[in-house]
Amino acid sequence: MKSTLDPDVIYAxxxxxxxxxxxxxxxDRGDFAEIRAELNYPGFLTVPQLxxxxxxxxxxxxxxxxxxxxxxxxxxxxxxxxxxxxRK
Numbered sequence: 001m002k003s004t005l006d007p008d009v010i011y012a013x014x015x016x017x018x019x020x021x022x023x024x025x026x027x028d029r030g031d032f033a034e035i036r037a038e039l040n041y042p043g044f045l046t047v048p049q050l051x052x053x054x055x056x057x058x059x060x061x062x063x064x065x066x067x068x069x070x071x072x073x074x075x076x077x078x079x080x081x082x083x084x085x086x087r088k
Contacts, residue, residue: 004033
């Protein structure tokens, strides 16, 4: 990913890795975006499920040359909030 200016690219990248995006904010800076993605896990997270999520985020980070910060995991609404930074 070269910039965050095209939200469709962000939607595609996260969807391809099993984390469908609900919302993207502050993407107009070009090198940063706030993302809320869906977690398809019923109830609470187990340790193996958390490891699966981190593996997916790690793959996105490596394949797209990003730095991802986990901001919040909300199991009441089954979502995760992350910030992405484009590496130069």
